[in-house]
Structure formats: structure tokens, C-alpha cells
Amino acid sequence: FRCSNGQCVDGTKACDGFYDCQDRSDEQQCRCPDGQFECHNSTTSSGPQCLPITSRCDGAKQCLDGSDETECNCADLSRFRCKSGGKCLSMEFVCDGHKDCSDNSDEESCSEYKQYNCTASERPCFDYTCISNTSWCDGSDDCADGSDEANCCDGRRIYTRILGGRTSRDRTWPWMTSLTLPGMNHVCGATLVRPQWLISAAHCFHDNFGFYRREGLGIWTARLRTGSGGTMEYNVSEVYIHPRYNPEAVDFDIALVKLNGRVRSFNAEPLCLPTFDIDPGSYCVIAGWGVSGEHRGGARKLQEGSVRVIERSTCQRYYPYHVISDRMMCAGRGGTVDACSGDSGGPMMCWHPQRRQWQLSGVTSWGSSCKPHSAPGVYTDVRYFSKWAKRQMDELG
Numbered sequence: 001f002r003c004s005n006g007q008c009v010d011g012t013k014a015c016d017g018f019y020d021c022q023d024r025s026d027e028q029q030c031r032c033p034d035g036q037f038e039c040h041n042s043t044t045s046s047g048p049q050c051l052p053i054t055s056r057c058d059g060a061k062q063c064l065d066g067s068d069e070t071e072c073n074c075a076d077l078s079r080f081r082c083k084s085g086g087k088c089l090s091m092e093f094v095c096d097g098h099k100d101c102s103d104n105s106d107e108e109s110c111s112e113y114k115q116y117n118c119t120a121s122e123r124p125c126f127d128y129t130c131i132s133n134t135s136w137c138d139g140s141d142d143c144a145d146g147s148d149e150a151n152c153c154d155g156r157r158i159y160t161r162i163l164g165g166r167t168s169r170d171r172t173w174p175w176m177t178s179l180t181l182p183g184m185n186h187v188c189g190a191t192l193v194r195p196q197w198l199i200s201a202a203h204c205f206h207d208n209f210g211f212y213r214r215e216g217l218g219i220w221t222a223r224l225r226t227g228s229g230g231t232m233e234y235n236v237s238e239v240y241i242h243p244r245y246n247p248e249a250v251d252f253d254i255a256l257v258k259l260n261g262r263v264r265s266f267n268a269e270p271l272c273l274p275t276f277d278i279d280p281g282s283y284c285v286i287a288g289w290g291v292s293g294e295h296r297g298g299a300r301k302l303q304e305g306s307v308r309v310i311e312r313s314t315c316q317r318y319y320p321y322h323v324i325s326d327r328m329m330c331a332g333r334g335g336t337v338d339a340c341s342g343d344s345g346g347p348m349m350c351w352h353p354q355r356r357q358w359q360l361s362g363v364t365s366w367g368s369s370c371k372p373h374s375a376p377g378v379y380t381d382v383r384y385f386s387k388w389a390k391r392q393m394d395e396l397g
């Protein structure tokens with residue numbers, strides 16, 4: 001391919017989404033290849049915005065102009081039509097615990113969990129017996145099956161140190177987990193949310209080409225710290241990537257990771273899934289073993305720092321060619337640090353002063369360049385996925 005400035009590059013590199021000509025002419029006047037959907041009025045510096053054809057009418061707007069979700073005939077596509085707005089959904093997303101239709105019509109008339117005959121002051125055990133609300137998560141087994149203590153989280157603990165890119169003390173964040181592969185040491189972060197379950201980012205389990213790392217399942221290791229400064233190791237037995245994960249858009253970027261054994265509570269405690277919204281302007285905490293500063297090479301000790309949550313609309317201006325969806329939240333600018341490579345999958349933790357509780361508000365996903373004054377980092381909004389995560393963990397044990 002001859003560039004406009006006379007430079008010659010490999011012909012296969014024209015219109016491949018990367019600039020190879022010094023004048024960038026190899027990415028101009030490009031069209032979408034066969035098998036991809038061309039957004040009507042959305043363009044990037046390389047030409048029209050292109051999406052996989054499977055993104056057409058899938059219920060998640062990815063074109064900047066929303067044209068991938070317009071003029072959809074749900075019946076012809078064998079999909080569910082939302083009562084309001086006419087949005088099409090794949091049938092597998094109906095009654096899945098997510099509100100995908102703005103009017104919640106995809107979750108209406110669904111069979112709910114078994115109704116128990118407990119009073120307002122009681123909660124049901126897994127074996128259908130009832131115990132007092134005050135006995136739930138009190139540190140002792142009151143249900144015969146122990147279910148009252150099975151899924152408790154430690155977000156009630158008070159930690160006052162919110163630092164900017166400084167080393168964390170042992171046990172400050174007892175749910176922090178490092179996911180490793182042989183020969184690669186730390187690969188991604190994760191968060192303990194139940195004694196046998198972690199939450200991480202879906203993209204951690206895909207290779208550079210977007211393919212699922214199936215061969216890694218048997219050799220992934222999860223490492224958690226103990227109060228004495230040591231580490232515990234568990235093998236990963238299963239990884240459940242969200243069925244709507246889109247590697248091109250890095251949307252629905254969340255995964256559940258099951259360990260081969262239960263973490264004992266005196267060694268590490270789970271972090272609570274989110275129960276409250278985080279307002280823009282709030283400061284939260286991120287932590288991880290990734291790049292600390294502009295130099296490469298992961299930090300040997302767990303690092304932590306504060307970040308400031310910003311509006312999605314403000315974040316969108318930093319990423320004009322990437323849709324900031326309802327499944328994402330942004331933070332970083334105005335805070336003291338940002339997340340870098342190696343922190344992927346790790347938590348963004350937010351504190352509620354009235355409830356005196358930490359919660360897992362975000363999962364580090366993408367966006368940061370690991371340089372000062374860079375665009376904000378983008379995090380998976382965990383509250384959007386809380387029902388899905390709880391249901392999956394309940395059903396899968």
C-alpha cells in the first residue's frame with residue numbers, strides 16, 4: 001500500500017485499525033469488511049465505525065449514534081421485544097435477573113425464588129427453616145446447614161487509611177486476591193466476595209486475540225494474604241464469564257471465579273456486593289499489584305490509592321470513539337492515582353459513612369494509560385451485575 005506521503009507499507013495493514021503510514025493515510029476512507037455492521041452516522045479517524053454483525057439488535061447500544069439498535073424486527077430475530085422503546089433482547093436475557101428493558105418488562109412475570117413462610121423479623125436458611133434477622137452473619141452457625149454464615153461479607157470493618165499510591169499494610173484489604181499463571185506471576189487482580197468465589201474482569205481470561213484462555217483453567221492460582229504477612233493459594237476450578245461479554249467494546253467485562261476450596265474467615269474476609277449508588281464526585285479506593293508509575297514491572301507489594309468518580313457523560317468526552325455504556329463507571333482524574341496494567345480485575349472500593357460499610361463498586365476494566373493527567377480509568381459497574389452474580393453463585397454452589 002502506497003501512503004499519501006509516498007511511504008510503502010504491507011498491503012494487509014491497510015484498514016486494519018492501526019496506523020502504519022506516518023501520515024495515517026492507511027486508515028483513511030476505509031469501509032467495514034464483510035460480516036461486520038457499519039454504523040450509519042458514526043465515524044472514527046479511520047472511517048466508519050464497524051461492529052461484529054452479532055452486535056446488530058443485541059440490546060446493547062454500541063454505535064455512537066445508536067444505529068445498531070434501531071429498526072429492529074424482534075420477531076424476525078426470534079428475540080424479546082421490550083414494551084417501551086421496542087428494544088430487542090436475546091431470549092437468554094429474559095428473566096435473568098438483569099433489567100435490560102428500561103421499563104423492566106424483560107423481568108416481569110418471571111418465577112421468583114421460593115417464597116418462605118418467615119416473618120418480617122426472620123430470614124430463611126437454605127433448608128427453608130427460619131431464623132432471626134439478628135442471628136444472620138453474627139459469627140456463629142444458627143442454620144443447621146450453616147447458610148446464615150456462608151455468604152457474609154466484611155464491609156462493615158472501618159479502615160481510615162485512604163492513600164495515594166502507597167503500600168498497603170497487611171490486612172487492610174483482606175479480600176484482595178492476585179490471579180497468577182505459571183511463569184507469569186501476577187496477571188490480574190480479583191476480589192473475594194464469598195468464601196469460595198471471586199469477582200474479576202472477563203478480559204483477564206482472554207488472550208491478546210480475544211480468545212478464551214481455556215488451557216489456563218487448570219493452572220490459574222489465586223493468592224490471598226494472611227494476617228501474618230504470608231499467603232494462601234487456591235487453584236481456580238471454574239471461570240464464568242458473563243455471557244454478554246463483548247471483547248471489542250470491553251462491555252459486560254465481569255467474570256465469576258470459583259476456587260477449589262473455601263477461604264477460612266480468620267484468614268481473609270469477603271467484600272460486600274454493592275447495595276448503594278455512588279454519586280459523581282465521590283472518592284473511592286483502588287488497589288492492585290500492577291504498574292506503579294510510568295515504569296513497567298508490577299509492584300511487589302499491594303498498592304492502594306484514591307480515585308474520584310466522574311459522570312459518564314464527562315468520561316465519554318475523553319473516549320469519543322468508545323461507548324461508555326450503562327455497565328461502566330469512570331474514575332481517576334482529580335484523584336491521586338489511576339489503575340494500570342496488572343491492576344485489571346481488581347476492585348474499586350467505596351465507603352458508605354452512614355452504613356459504615358465498604359462495598360465492591362467497580363472492577364478495573366480499561367482506559368488508563370498509566371501516565372499523569374491521562375484520561376480517567378473505566379471500571380465495570382458491579383451494582384449493574386449484582387443480581388446476576390448472586391444468582392450464579394447461589395445456583396453453582
